Amino acid sequence: MSSRLMPPRMRPLSTRxxxxxxxxxxxxxxxxxxxxxxxxxxxxxxxxxxxxxxQILGIGHQRSRGIKAGVVVDMEEAENAIRLAVDAAERMAGxxxxxxIVNMTGGRIGSQLxxxxxxxxxxxxxxxxxxxxxxxxxxxxxxxxxxVLHSLPTGYRLDNARGVRDPKGMFGDELGADMHVVSCDAxxxxxxxxxxxxxxxxxxxxxxxxxxxxxxxxxxxxxxMGTALIDLGGGTTSIGMFVGGSLTHVDAVAVGGNHITMDxxxxxxxxxxxxxxxxxxxxxxxxxxxxxxxxIAVTQVGxxxxxxxxxxxxxxxxIIKPRVDEILELARDxxxxxxxxxxxxxxxxxxxxxxxxxxxxxxxxxxxxGQVRIGRPLGIQGLPESAKNPAFSAAVGLMIYxxxxxxxxxxxxxxxxxxxxxxxxxxxxxxxxxxxxx
Numbered sequence: 182m183s184s185r186l187m188p189p190r191m192r193p194l195s196t197r198x199x200x201x202x203x204x205x206x207x208x209x210x211x212x213x214x215x216x217x218x219x220x221x222x223x224x225x226x227x228x229x230x231x232x233x234x235x236q237i238l239g240i241g242h243q244r245s246r247g248i249k250a251g252v253v254v255d256m257e258e259a260e261n262a263i264r265l266a267v268d269a270a271e272r273m274a275g276x277x278x279x280x281x282i283v284n285m286t287g288g289r290i291g292s293q294l295x296x297x298x299x300x301x302x303x304x305x306x307x308x309x310x311x312x313x314x315x316x317x318x319x320x321x322x323x324x325x326x327x328x329v330l331h332s333l334p335t336g337y338r339l340d341n342a343r344g345v346r347d348p349k350g351m352f353g354d355e356l357g358a359d360m361h362v363v364s365c366d367a368x369x370x371x372x373x374x375x376x377x378x379x380x381x382x383x384x385x386x387x388x389x390x391x392x393x394x395x396x397x398x399x400x401x402x403x404x405x406m407g408t409a410l411i412d413l414g415g416g417t418t419s420i421g422m423f424v425g426g427s428l429t430h431v432d433a434v435a436v437g438g439n440h441i442t443m444d445x446x447x448x449x450x451x452x453x454x455x456x457x458x459x460x461x462x463x464x465x466x467x468x469x470x471x472x473x474x475x476x477i478a479v480t481q482v483g484x485x486x487x488x489x490x491x492x493x494x495x496x497x498x499x500i501i502k503p504r505v506d507e508i509l510e511l512a513r514d515x516x517x518x519x520x521x522x523x524x525x526x527x528x529x530x531x532x533x534x535x536x537x538x539x540x541x542x543x544x545x546x547x548x549x550x551g552q553v554r555i556g557r558p559l560g561i562q563g564l565p566e567s568a569k570n571p572a573f574s575a576a577v578g579l580m581i582y583x584x585x586x587x588x589x590x591x592x593x594x595x596x597x598x599x600x601x602x603x604x605x606x607x608x609x610x611x612x613x614x615x616x617x618x619x
Contacts, residue, residue: 191386193587196232204579205281209416213242214270237563241269250416250435251287253372280383286390288369298357306348315590318360328370331363391421393578398556408528413535415439432515438535448500466505467540509548527551534572
């Protein structure tokens with residue numbers, strides 16, 4: 182078995198060409214398919230990484246099935262939910278989807294940082310020197326049972342000068358590079374690919390969810406100055422740290438909005454569907470003086486059938502608050518362990534479906550200390566009102582990903598690079614990946 186597992190790769194989109202793109206956001210609570218036309222655009226000051234304007238043509242979303250904590254646990258159910266979401270998007274857009282970009286939320290996504298250096302003998306640094314030092318970094322990324330999702334150079338060093346953005350043409354004796362590698366469990370990546378492939382779809386690329394959400398919800402200044410993006414999903418809470426314009430750390434914990442729903446169902450003795458409705462309509466994680474006076478209708482389950490009753494809203498808040506605090510504390514501890522201890526100057530962007538709970542920003546300020554805002558998808562045309570919310574940040578980020586793949590470093594693998602055209606035979610490609618990997 183090879184020690185390096187490589188999901189499919191994607192070349193960056195041509196900055197002069199229009200492209201049709203389909204993405205699949207596979208989450209624990211929903212599966213969404215978006216089809217968009219990407220048209221070349223002029224450079225933007227606030228969203229500098231983007232080369233194309235996205236216009237949504239079709240959208241389909243479906244309650245997630247067969248997925249737990251971001252990974253496939255029932256192949257047949259996952260396949261059916263994916264098929265329904267894609268079918269709805271195809272009907273709306275009037276096109277047939279052949280290939281999709283998918284996200285990876287679970288599978289213990291994590292970061293490793295690698296450094297390497299080479300001699301350049303006092304001459305000007307060439308393109309081949311940059312390639313050589315990045316290859317030296319890549320050579321150290323072998324890790325049994327892990328699939329590499331992203332290999333992102335985060336900076337270069339030339340002799341004693343650190344923080345060099347582009348060393349090409351500069352003179353020095355020794356060139357060094359730092360690389361951030363994002364990986365996940367290979368089995369989780371493989372099972373997700375197979376669930377998609379069973380729907381007769383190609384996987385054109387696989388993207389870590391916090392990276393996708395950051396591409397969609399952050400403006401350039403935030404990614405430059407240092408921002409922690411926390412994606413509060415249904416089954417997982419994933420974290421992406423952006424510094425100096427680059428993704429520098431990812432992590433995830435298997436707790437999310439679905440756990441809040443379960444707590445409500447248990448605490449109020451009601452069905453899961455009713456608990457979800459109560460969370461959406463009345464959920465809050467900070468108390469207000471009117472909570473004891475305001476009542477909510479709850480259908481409780483009893484031995485002799487369901488009983489409608491009225492309870493003070495404060496009872497619901499008391500159930501939700503501890504779980505939200507726990508999720509934010511876990512995020513804080515993971516950031517601290519990675520060397521990004523939250524402080525008053527840190528920018529924090531909350532996104533994902535569970536970030537829409539009333540009072541989440543205030544709770545995050547209390548736990549994470551920084552400047553907190555809710556992140557929504559930015560700079561996209563044609564999104565229906567129902568999708569202009571934080572729950573769709575990762576989905577929209579998958580649309581932006583092909584515009585920034587040029588900054589990633591991948592080993593040259595002949596035909597292993599994927600064009601977003603659906604031409605490279607998918608079965609041949611998966612066969613090649615499985616053959617290379619196992």
